[in-house]
Amino acid sequence: MDFITEHKIPLGEWMAIFVDWLTYSAAGFFDSVSYTLESVIMFLVELFKWFPPSVPIVVTALLAWFLHRSISLVVFIVAALLLIMNLGYWEEMLETLVLVLSATTISLLVGVPIGIVAAHKPWLYTILRPILDLMQTIPTFVYLIPTLVLFGLGVVPGLISTIIFAIAAPIRLTYLGVSRVPAELVEAGKAFGASRLKLLLKVELPAAMPNIMAGVTQCIMLSLSMVVIAALVGADGLGKPVVRALNTVNIAQGFEAGLAIVLVAIILDRLCKSPASQSKEG
Amino acid sequence: MSAISIKNLDVLFGFQTAKSLALLDQGASRQEIIDATGDVVGVHDVSLDIKKGEICVLMGLSGSGKSSLLRAINGLNTVTRGSLTIEDGDQPIDLASCDKAALRHLRTNRISMVFQKFALMPWLSVLDNAAFGLEMQGIAKAERRRLAEETLELVGLAEWKDNFPHELSGGMQQRVGLARAFTMDSDVLLMDEPFSALDPLIRTQLQDELLELQRKLNKTIVFVSHDLDEALKLGNKIAIMESGRVIQHGRPEDIVLNPKTEYVREFVAHTNPLNVLCGRSLMTETSELKTQNDKLVLSEYDQSYIEVNHLKQVVSVTRGNKLLPLHRWQEGDNIESLSKDSQVIAPADVSMREGLEIRYRTGLPVLLADEGVLVGVLADNDFYHALLGKHFSYEASA
Numbered sequence: 001m002d003f004i005t006e007h008k009i010p011l012g013e014w015m016a017i018f019v020d021w022l023t024y025s026a027a028g029f030f031d032s033v034s035y036t037l038e039s040v041i042m043f044l045v046e047l048f049k050w051f052p053p054s055v056p057i058v059v060t061a062l063l064a065w066f067l068h069r070s071i072s073l074v075v076f077i078v079a080a081l082l083l084i085m086n087l088g089y090w091e092e093m094l095e096t097l098v099l100v101l102s103a104t105t106i107s108l109l110v111g112v113p114i115g116i117v118a119a120h121k122p123w124l125y126t127i128l129r130p131i132l133d134l135m136q137t138i139p140t141f142v143y144l145i146p147t148l149v150l151f152g153l154g155v156v157p158g159l160i161s162t163i164i165f166a167i168a169a170p171i172r173l174t175y176l177g178v179s180r181v182p183a184e185l186v187e188a189g190k191a192f193g194a195s196r197l198k199l200l201l202k203v204e205l206p207a208a209m210p211n212i213m214a215g216v217t218q219c220i221m222l223s224l225s226m227v228v229i230a231a232l233v234g235a236d237g238l239g240k241p242v243v244r245a246l247n248t249v250n251i252a253q254g255f256e257a258g259l260a261i262v263l264v265a266i267i268l269d270r271l272c273k274s275p276a277s278q279s280k281e282g
Numbered sequence: 283m284s285a286i287s288i289k290n291l292d293v294l295f296g297f298q299t300a301k302s303l304a305l306l307d308q309g310a311s312r313q314e315i316i317d318a319t320g321d322v323v324g325v326h327d328v329s330l331d332i333k334k335g336e337i338c339v340l341m342g343l344s345g346s347g348k349s350s351l352l353r354a355i356n357g358l359n360t361v362t363r364g365s366l367t368i369e370d371g372d373q374p375i376d377l378a379s380c381d382k383a384a385l386r387h388l389r390t391n392r393i394s395m396v397f398q399k400f401a402l403m404p405w406l407s408v409l410d411n412a413a414f415g416l417e418m419q420g421i422a423k424a425e426r427r428r429l430a431e432e433t434l435e436l437v438g439l440a441e442w443k444d445n446f447p448h449e450l451s452g453g454m455q456q457r458v459g460l461a462r463a464f465t466m467d468s469d470v471l472l473m474d475e476p477f478s479a480l481d482p483l484i485r486t487q488l489q490d491e492l493l494e495l496q497r498k499l500n501k502t503i504v505f506v507s508h509d510l511d512e513a514l515k516l517g518n519k520i521a522i523m524e525s526g527r528v529i530q531h532g533r534p535e536d537i538v539l540n541p542k543t544e545y546v547r548e549f550v551a552h553t554n555p556l557n558v559l560c561g562r563s564l565m566t567e568t569s570e571l572k573t574q575n576d577k578l579v580l581s582e583y584d585q586s587y588i589e590v591n592h593l594k595q596v597v598s599v600t601r602g603n604k605l606l607p608l609h610r611w612q613e614g615d616n617i618e619s620l621s622k623d624s625q626v627i628a629p630a631d632v633s634m635r636e637g638l639e640i641r642y643r644t645g646l647p648v649l650l651a652d653e654g655v656l657v658g659v660l661a662d663n664d665f666y667h668a669l670l671g672k673h674f675s676y677e678a679s680a
Contacts, residue, residue, distance in 0.1 A: 188401035191356055192415040192466070193390030202417065206405045 019146045034151040041098055041155050048094040057081045064271060073270055080263040089238060089260045096227050096237035096264060103162040103223040108216060111167045115174025125175060132168040140165060140229050148233050158230025166222035170215040177211025178204050217272040224265050285470060285502040286332040286355060291364035293354050296321025299362050312525055324350030324359060326526035337496065337503040339517035341510065347526035348506045352472050355504060356393045357385045368392060390419045394463035398475040400455045402447040409443035412461040433461040453484035473505045489515055510549050514558045522546050534558055555668050556635040561650045564634060564668045565658030580647060580659065594655045599625045611640065620644050627651050638665055
């Protein structure tokens with residue numbers, strides 16, 4: 001068995017060489033991506049911070065009312081946001097929110113079209129499936145290292161890692177939704193002379209909407225679960241106090257920051273739950 | 283003029299159709315072709331002319347190819363060989379060779395379809411479902427809703443326009459399906475077992491409504507059914523299919539009276555002749571009646587005789603030495619008001635049900651006339667023969 005241990009396959013080195021080559025040959029590209037994303041996120045964070053806290057609270061409460069018509073939800077959201085403010089994590093909460101929403105937006109913009117194409121081309125999904133499995137199972141820290149090298153310290157490697165982790169959900173669920181549109185609805189569309197585009201926009205997407213919305217909610221939740229890891233590479237937000245608490249064994253700070261993350265998660269989840277799927281059950 | 287004309291049509295599903303067609307021409311069976319190439323033969327060598335304003339029912343057991351044939355008419359199934367032309371102005375379109383634009387033109391302007399499982403869009407209101415086809419045409423929302431509202435009125439669902447399909451019963455959902463097809467104002471309507479998912483009472487009701495609408499709208503309808511009673515009720519023509527072929531195509535009566543094969547005979551065996559047969563196919567013809575003193579003998583036992591003039595028009599009917607009052611009965615006239623012992627002269631195409639009822643009311647045989655000319659007599663013997671299934675000895679005159 002000595003032979004096996006003596007002749008190690010240099011898989012790791014090959015990967016390192018590949019990343020080095022990327023850094024070297026496409027440094028300009030990665031730098032500009034990093035710079036653009038960082039500026040956009042910074043701008044959004046500054047924008048949110050510019051409003052007095054009462055504005056986001058009222059807007060969220062109104063949104064909750066119009067989407068779900070539930071007084072208890074509105075009361076809960078207002079109370080939760082006030083508690084976060086009271087704990088002193090208002091700005092961190094905004095930073096986290098911007099990170100989560102940016103990651104979700106990018107994931108959806110890329111993931112939904114990929115899911116739609118995959119639903120129409122089974123061979124593409126055959127290729128995609130192992131890649132998606134890989135992206136969801138490979139430990140986050142492993143790809144945190146190359147993203148750190150490529151994009152430098154800060155919010156962007158956190159964002160990219162979040163997207164890698166979260167994008168599988170909208171792809172899978174869009175694929176699922178579109179490929180499971182009842183055959184008779186597609187036939188009805190065709191029989192009434194729908195063009196391919198109309199068939200997609202007027203039949204397939206509306207029929208797949210519940211699944212796609214589930215993909216959105218999942219994507220948000222997965223992004224939120226990456227907040228602490230993103231903080232490790234320098235992204236601002238609620239992850240930072242958690243990391244700091246871990247390093248200083250500060251139970252009080254850890255609990256409070258963790259509670260704030262949970263509250264944000266609950267608010268986003270309740271807001272995104274599709275009202276349509278609830279009314280259908282009734 | 284034919285609205286749809288089909289010539290030597292083959293529809294195959296699979297990837298080696300050229301090879302399968304060669305096998306098919308050598309007389310291979312469907313199963314042999316599946317084993318050899320994996321292809322499924324949907325329709326084989328079908329030729330059919332469907333006239334404008336006609337309801338043509340494609341009839342057969344499941345797997346007989348009736349749905350495959352129907353779906354070829356609007357291109358949901360592609361034509362493998364042969365031709366399938368749809369009349370379109372003065373330039374007929376052949377589905378075997380037309381391009382995508384022509385196919386879309388056919389689907390948006392010429393042909394609409396009603397589905398077995400309704401296939402309504404669950405996220406659209408009843409009104410928007412009825413307007414769905416117009417939306418595909420790219421017609422503005424206000425206009426298409428206005429048109430859809432008219433057809434919803436037609437099928438009696440105007441009050442339900444803001445509801446969603448899942449809030450409606452099956453029968454109502456299929457009425458929305460009908461409205462969606464009618465809103466297109468296309469001449470050809472394809473109906474793929476539209477009523478078979480409904481319970482029997484609603485089914486009968488919708489069949490009646492369809493006939494009523496057809497009287498107003500006069501579309502060319504191709505209707506798939508596996509229920510012979512439905513086919514006989516709705517169809518002007520029936521095409522019976524088996525293993526992808528049309529084995530008999532004709533008027534409902536011809537099918538019932540002269541089943542060509544054992545397969546058709548089995549279908550026909552359980553039909554109720556009252557609904558299908560007409561007087562002409564049951565009657566004893568005038569030429570078969572005995573004559574006595576220049577009078578036709580209606581019944582020797584009753585001593586009743588018919589006197590006809592040289593044009594073979596009925597002049598009088600006597601029984602014993604009593605002259606019977608003559609009553610000329612027309613389709614749609616009341617039967618219950620006929621008095622006993624009045625001698626009825628009915629049109630030759632009176633239905634067997636009405637013939638029997640007249641016989642019951644008047645207590646006398648029914649005389650059948652064609653434009654005034656006496657052609658035959660319906661007496662008890664004729665009814666018994668029909669009820670006992672002995673009517674197929676009759677040779678169709680058409």
